[in-house]
Amino acid sequence: MRMSAHDVGRLIHDHDVAGSVSLISLLSEIQVRYHYLPHNTLVLLSEMLDIPLSQIYSVATFYNTFSLKPSGVHLVRVCLGTACHVRGAPRVLDRLERKLAIHAGETTRDRNVTLETVNCLGACALGPITVIDNVYNGQMDIAKADRLLKNLARDAERK
Ligand code: FES
Known part of the structure; x- marks a missing residue:
């Protein structure tokens, strides 16, 4: 399950509200699409948003609505x-x-x-x-x- 850099860029653009992007809403969208948060997508988010990957993982693991493992429909x-x-x-x-x-x-x-x-x-x-x-x-x-x-x-x- 891969999201290209182009897809991630578009996702960020779609969630940009007055120059600010909510990481939680981005993660929620990815969770809905794939039923989990693929590692490669989190890496792209980290690079494009200039947020440390560890910070993204700490949000992803804090909320139990997010899953880091592929899950079923x-x-x-x-x-x-x-x-x-x-x-x-x-x-x-x-x-x-x-x-x-x-x-x-x-x-x-x-x-x-x-x-x-x-x-x-x-x-x-x-x-x-x-x-x-x-x-x-x-x-x-x-x-x-x-x-x-x-x-x-x-x-x-x-x-
Ligand atoms: S033990 Fe309480 S709902 Fe199952």
């Missing part, structure tokens, strides 16, 4: 907090890992899905919970997990 988060855990979340996670052929923290080869675990989403009564692209799915079980994965696969085929 869809983000699937399985809650493994205590309430979800006792209601069967590990079985749901195991099913998702097997079906997607990845472990939590990884992205499928086709870059369609990134699977993550979290500790309590503050909606324990609905547990076990799996969040897909910010949509909460409560009372998860294996059948429901399979249906949700089918929807994600269908969505990928349409693209």
